[in-house]
Amino acid sequence: MFRNQYDTDVTTWSPTGRLFQVEYAMEAVKQGSAAIGLRSRSHVVLACVNKAQSELSSHQRKIFKVDDHIGVAIAGLTADGRVLSRYMRSESINHSFTYESPLPVGRLVVHLADKAQVCTQRSWKRPYGVGLLVGGLDESGAHLYYNCPSGNYFEYQAFAIGSRSQAAKTYLERRFESFGDSSREDLIKDAILAVRETLQGETLKSSLCTVAILGVDEPFHFLDQEAIQKVIDTFEKVPEEEEGDEAGEGEAEAAAVAPAEQGGAGAGDQDVAPMEM
Amino acid sequence: MTKQHANWSPYDNNGGTCVAIAGSDYCVIAADTRMSTGYSILSRDYSKIHKLADKAVLSSSGFQADVKALQKVLKSRHLIYQHQHNKQMSCPAMAQLLSNTLYFKRFFPYYAFNVLGGLDEEGKGCVFTYDAVGSYERVGYGAQGSGSTLIMPFLDNQLKSPSPLLLPKQDSNTPLSEAEAVDLVKTVFASATERDIYTGDKLEIMILKADGIKTELMDLRKD
Numbered sequence: 001m002f003r004n005q006y007d008t009d010v011t012t013w014s015p016t017g018r019l020f021q022v023e024y025a026m027e028a029v030k031q032g033s034a035a036i037g038l039r040s041r042s043h044v045v046l047a048c049v050n051k052a053q054s055e056l057s058s059h060q061r062k063i064f065k066v067d068d069h070i071g072v073a074i075a076g077l078t079a080d081g082r083v084l085s086r087y088m089r090s091e092s093i094n095h096s097f098t099y100e101s102p103l104p105v106g107r108l109v110v111h112l113a114d115k116a117q118v119c120t121q122r123s124w125k126r127p128y129g130v131g132l133l134v135g136g137l138d139e140s141g142a143h144l145y146y147n148c149p150s151g152n153y154f155e156y157q158a159f160a161i162g163s164r165s166q167a168a169k170t171y172l173e174r175r176f177e178s179f180g181d182s183s184r185e186d187l188i189k190d191a192i193l194a195v196r197e198t199l200q201g202e203t204l205k206s207s208l209c210t211v212a213i214l215g216v217d218e219p220f221h222f223l224d225q226e227a228i229q230k231v232i233d234t235f236e237k238v239p240e241e242e243e244g245d246e247a248g249e250g251e252a253e254a255a256a257v258a259p260a261e262q263g264g265a266g267a268g269d270q271d272v273a274p275m276e277m
Numbered sequence: 278m279t280k281q282h283a284n285w286s287p288y289d290n291n292g293g294t295c296v297a298i299a300g301s302d303y304c305v306i307a308a309d310t311r312m313s314t315g316y317s318i319l320s321r322d323y324s325k326i327h328k329l330a331d332k333a334v335l336s337s338s339g340f341q342a343d344v345k346a347l348q349k350v351l352k353s354r355h356l357i358y359q360h361q362h363n364k365q366m367s368c369p370a371m372a373q374l375l376s377n378t379l380y381f382k383r384f385f386p387y388y389a390f391n392v393l394g395g396l397d398e399e400g401k402g403c404v405f406t407y408d409a410v411g412s413y414e415r416v417g418y419g420a421q422g423s424g425s426t427l428i429m430p431f432l433d434n435q436l437k438s439p440s441p442l443l444l445p446k447q448d449s450n451t452p453l454s455e456a457e458a459v460d461l462v463k464t465v466f467a468s469a470t471e472r473d474i475y476t477g478d479k480l481e482i483m484i485l486k487a488d489g490i491k492t493e494l495m496d497l498r499k500d
Contacts, residue, residue: 065360086360089356089357089360090357093356093357094353096353
């Protein structure tokens with residue numbers, strides 16, 4: 001989209017019925033590093049790519065615990081995301097205090113969406129520049145929602161946001177029908193494979209991604225580096241065998257990169273498990 | 278014309294007694310399970326002990342509705358702390374928070390008589406006693422509630438150093454072993470139950486150590 005005379009104010013409509021400031025805010029989400037969410041009937045997995053500003057700095061935290069039964073992954077302006085996470089935590093605590101029961105995630109995302117909508121209808125505010133993948137539980141099981149700066153929210157079986165998320169979405173589109181009955185381990189594996197898609201050629205290491213999981217009998221927690229590396233090792237270790245099973249479709253997506261990956265993965269990464277080529 | 282007094286009180290006393298004893302690497306927190314009002318018994322099985330954090334356990338006698346409200350506030354504040362600091366609150370930190378929370382309602386107090394027990398940052402047992410508006414002090418042992426006047430002098434007799442003027446200076450921890458402390462607690466409660474009508478039914482004992490919390494239940498006289 002190009003600059004035009006209707007995009008200065010969030011409270012100015014364009015003649016074609018668009019609010020450009022809101023759409024620009026959604027662009028900010030697309031610039032952030034990727035965040036991915038998938039769910040089965042009982043679990044939700046959130047994963048994101050750890051992007052650091054420079055080699056000298058640490059990476060920003062993009063996945064936050066809201067409560068034992070709700071977690072959120074963000075993409076876009078991480079500062080906005082942090083502030084919204086604090087709001088979500090506060091809502092969750094207040095609900096628990098008043099009703100002595102956990103806040104159903106479906107209610108939380110409505111509060112969040114309403115809060116975002118306010119910023120699209122005040123001349124002294126700006127829309128939040130962050131997209132949120134909210135994973136959580138209610139009485140009917142696990143749910144995944146996407147909240148965008150416009151104030152809309154959608155429920156998903158699996159979704160990816162941020163830069164190069166299209167690659168992950170393509171992978172997820174192929175696989176999502178099986179997620180509902182997936183085991184916890186398969187769900188984690190699919191999440192990490194989806195993250196790999198967004199890396200497009202760069203070798204997948206446990207230090208490059210953060211993964212968190214929550215489930216019906218499992219409070220929200222992050223997976224540690226060793227656990228992630230173990231999952232990576234199951235599909236990175238024997239690249240030839242991958243052609244046969246589930247990662248095979250993933251390979252097709254990065255087909256041009258596959259030969260380079262097989263060679264590069266072995267030579268380039270001394271700290272990952274040695275490739276049996 | 279004499280000043281008219283309220284014919285309704287927002288408070289009630291549900292009775293009961295709470296005790297805590299700190300050791301070198303443990304803390305024992307105990308309370309009876311009787312909840313009463315006036316001369317009647319409301320429950321023989323009501324717990325007055327509440328875990329606030331991994332290393333901080335609160336035991337409160339007094340008006341249990343206020344106690345419950347106080348516990349809920351502290352629990353929410355602890356959750357906020359964990360989100361901000363990525364770790365659990367230490368016992369001394371919780372002690373200060375409890376004091377501030379109580380004083381916050383200085384002009385409509387929580388009718389709660391608290392004893393906070395736990396492990397400090399060095400892993401040693403600690404006990405904090407409070408009044409209703411938040412004045413607190415770290416001690417080696419404490420008792421609150423309807424039986425406290427019967428129990429406290431006995432604990433002083435058994436655990437207090439003879440005189441602060443004597444040397445060598447003793448620290449705030451009592452030199453009891455864990456088994457001796459639990460035994461002492463059972464003894465004092467059995468005695469308090471004899472003469473205090475609001476104390477009895479069952480004794481709940483929580484033993485807090487670095488590796489976790491153990492709970493024990495002992496019968497007391499039901500009359």
